[in-house]
Amino acid sequence: MRWFITIRYLLSHKRQSLVCIAGVTISVTMFIAMSAMMAGFTDKFIIETVESSGHITIKDEPRETRTPILERAYPNPNAMLALANVKPRDTIRKIDNPTGLVHALETMPGIVAAAPEVFGDVIATFGTKTLNLNIYGVEPEKQISVTTIADDLLEGDFQRLRTTADGVIIGKGVADVLGARMDDSITLASATGGKTSARVVGIFRTGVTPVDYSRGYMLLSSAQTLLDKKNIINQIVLRTRDYTQAREYAAQIEGVCGYRTESWQESNANFLKIFSIQQVITYIITGALLVVAAFGVLNILIMAVLERVNDIAILRSFGLSRLDIGVIYTLQGLLIGIVGAALGLGFGKLAVEGLRRIPITLEGLIRSEGLLMSEHASQYYLSFFAAIIVVLIASAYPAWRAAKYDPVEVIRGAH
Amino acid sequence: MAPTEFPLEQRKIPLLAAQNVHRILGSGESANPVLRGVSVQIARHEYVSIVGASGSGKSTLLYLLGGLDRPSQVDAERKAFDPPSRVFINGQDTQSLDDTALASVRNEQIGFVFQFHYLLKEFSAQENVCLPMLKLGKLSRSAAMERSAELLKQLGLGDKIRRPANRLSGGEQQRVALARALANEPAVLLADEPTGNLDRKNTELVAQIFVDLASKGQSIVMVTHDGALARRARRMVTMEDGLIVSDQTPS
Numbered sequence: 001m002r003w004f005i006t007i008r009y010l011l012s013h014k015r016q017s018l019v020c021i022a023g024v025t026i027s028v029t030m031f032i033a034m035s036a037m038m039a040g041f042t043d044k045f046i047i048e049t050v051e052s053s054g055h056i057t058i059k060d061e062p063r064e065t066r067t068p069i070l071e072r073a074y075p076n077p078n079a080m081l082a083l084a085n086v087k088p089r090d091t092i093r094k095i096d097n098p099t100g101l102v103h104a105l106e107t108m109p110g111i112v113a114a115a116p117e118v119f120g121d122v123i124a125t126f127g128t129k130t131l132n133l134n135i136y137g138v139e140p141e142k143q144i145s146v147t148t149i150a151d152d153l154l155e156g157d158f159q160r161l162r163t164t165a166d167g168v169i170i171g172k173g174v175a176d177v178l179g180a181r182m183d184d185s186i187t188l189a190s191a192t193g194g195k196t197s198a199r200v201v202g203i204f205r206t207g208v209t210p211v212d213y214s215r216g217y218m219l220l221s222s223a224q225t226l227l228d229k230k231n232i233i234n235q236i237v238l239r240t241r242d243y244t245q246a247r248e249y250a251a252q253i254e255g256v257c258g259y260r261t262e263s264w265q266e267s268n269a270n271f272l273k274i275f276s277i278q279q280v281i282t283y284i285i286t287g288a289l290l291v292v293a294a295f296g297v298l299n300i301l302i303m304a305v306l307e308r309v310n311d312i313a314i315l316r317s318f319g320l321s322r323l324d325i326g327v328i329y330t331l332q333g334l335l336i337g338i339v340g341a342a343l344g345l346g347f348g349k350l351a352v353e354g355l356r357r358i359p360i361t362l363e364g365l366i367r368s369e370g371l372l373m374s375e376h377a378s379q380y381y382l383s384f385f386a387a388i389i390v391v392l393i394a395s396a397y398p399a400w401r402a403a404k405y406d407p408v409e410v411i412r413g414a415h
Numbered sequence: 416m417a418p419t420e421f422p423l424e425q426r427k428i429p430l431l432a433a434q435n436v437h438r439i440l441g442s443g444e445s446a447n448p449v450l451r452g453v454s455v456q457i458a459r460h461e462y463v464s465i466v467g468a469s470g471s472g473k474s475t476l477l478y479l480l481g482g483l484d485r486p487s488q489v490d491a492e493r494k495a496f497d498p499p500s501r502v503f504i505n506g507q508d509t510q511s512l513d514d515t516a517l518a519s520v521r522n523e524q525i526g527f528v529f530q531f532h533y534l535l536k537e538f539s540a541q542e543n544v545c546l547p548m549l550k551l552g553k554l555s556r557s558a559a560m561e562r563s564a565e566l567l568k569q570l571g572l573g574d575k576i577r578r579p580a581n582r583l584s585g586g587e588q589q590r591v592a593l594a595r596a597l598a599n600e601p602a603v604l605l606a607d608e609p610t611g612n613l614d615r616k617n618t619e620l621v622a623q624i625f626v627d628l629a630s631k632g633q634s635i636v637m638v639t640h641d642g643a644l645a646r647r648a649r650r651m652v653t654m655e656d657g658l659i660v661s662d663q664t665p666s
Contacts, residue, residue: 001549012537033612319522321515
């Protein structure tokens with residue numbers, strides 16, 4: 001009987017009901033489209049970063065800076081200590097016994113592959129153009145087992161690093177800035193005085209702009225010579241079975257080997273933080289839309305209650321309780337919420353598919369052809385249930401107000 | 416229907432009983448005592464009219480007897496009435512029932528008819544009559560609709576059962592309201608000025624329906640200003656200033 005009355009009330013004021021439903025539908029549609037877009041960019045960034053740079057990187061440094069020797073000798077925090085003319089010992093930073101460590105890591109559960117690298121900064125010059133370049137000295141066979149950089153090549157072949165003396169593979173952004181093309185020779189100069197003329201044997205595009213504009217790969221031995229780091233390995237890159245577990249693996253490895261071990265999440269913490277903030281902003285904007293829709297429902301239901309005061313009196317007279325009356329108005333809110341949210345899911349899906357097909361090239365933090373849309377079931381669940389709950393909350397006041405009416409006062413004409 | 420059909424113990428309990436009923440509207444200095452200690456009993460199969468001037472408290476008494484309102488329990492000085500101000504429906508103290516239980520009593524045992532018809536305008540005549548039955552839940556929806564149509568037919572509205580309530584004339588609307596009040600075969604029909612808003616022809620029609628119902632054993636309590644209508648009842652209670660001043664059963 002409650003449903004019978006509820007549905008009839010909603011159908012008898014079709015226009016108002018449709019306005020309420022439309023408000024909910026629009027807010028759910030907007031939520032799905034915006035969150036899919038945000039997730040699209042975030043997912044693309046994560047995937048490209050993870051795939052092109054590895055899941056975990058072991059660096060040639062301890063996580064904690066060493067306690068100064070004087071403070072080790074005098075641990076009392078109140079002691080006044082002073083040292084003058086300190087000259088730190090000039091130590092060569094490197095990972096000790098990298099081959100043994102790589103072998104040990106490769107046998108660890110959850111680790112798929114490990115690749116040693118030497119990393120350093122050089123200045124690349126081609127004609128009149130110069131650019132700072134992060135050079136990664138790699139063993140091509142191992143590198144392609146920890147990253148997908150070989151798949152990102154637009155031109156050339158990763159194995160040519162092996163066959164070409166002083167070959168270099170550079171990012172598309174680097175190539176564009178320098179104006180270099182395949183088989184051009186670019187000059188690479190390191191801070192320690194090393195200099196070489198390297199031949200471009202490949203150009204890659206990961207889609208992550210900072211990587212494409214700053215990275216170059218050389219053969220490990222060539223890079224070691226260029227960077228004056230003979231036989232030195234200063235980082236090891238790992239690929240895990242499940243990149244979402246990288247943080248846990250990294251902590252485990254760091255505990256064993258003692259070197260600072262960064263998961264991709266830690267390496268990109270700043271970007272991930274920005275994405276989190278963007279996600280919060282998306283939720284606030286779409287949440288505000290939902291609140292506006294909820295106020296629409298509140299307003300229309302209050303009007304409906306005021307219009308039907310006589311109905312409430314007569315329903316009470318033939319046996320409906322205050323609870324029944326409250327439930328009838330709550331059900332109206334619930335139905336508006338369910339129908340509006342369900343339509344919102346459909347329109348949201350259409351919006352996602354429509355936006356995905358817009359032919360547009362974006363180049364910012366990441367580069368993409370078309371808008372990146374990433375759908376997660378959670379977006380749909382969240383928007384559906386959030387819409388229903390917010391609308392239910394909005395209908396609580398009209399329902400309470402309807403239930404509160406004293407039928408005798410209404411019949412006496414007090415209302 | 417003869418009284419002997421009821422079990423003996425049930426016959427002893429009055430259908431409706433008011434015991435020292437007070438009703439004070441408002442509070443403090445603006446307190447308005449509408450009923451000032453009314454005691455009355457209505458037996459089964461009685462046809463009672465309540466008459467009195469405007470403001471004498473007759474409608475208030477009717478709403479209290481039907482469990483639509485509750486009697487005041489204390490006077491303006493917060494002192495409890497002695498004996499307690501109580502209304503009993505079929506022996507059940509309405510004061511002991513919560514809102515939901517009292518609503519169930521109204522649904523099962525009381526049929527209300529008001530001066531201003533109070534139909535749900537978004538529902539057809541048949542649906543209006545059907546609603547109390549759906550609330551009671553003893554009949555399926557189709558059976559309830561069937562019974563609604565039958566009741567409307569009995570009251571001369573067989574050709575208008577599907578018409579929206581707001582497209583019926585005043586007299587027709589009042590007959591629909593009457594059919595709705597009878598839908599759950601209530602123990603008593605409580606009518607508040609049922610002809611107060613009708614023309615002479617419809618007044619006569621509705622009055623005759625009440626007489627017919629009473630002759631079939633339906634208990635009826637009717638508040639009216641219409642002396643002629645009141646005299647058709649078998650018992651006439653007169654109220655004045657919140658008190659019963661006469662309670663006559665014409666020979």
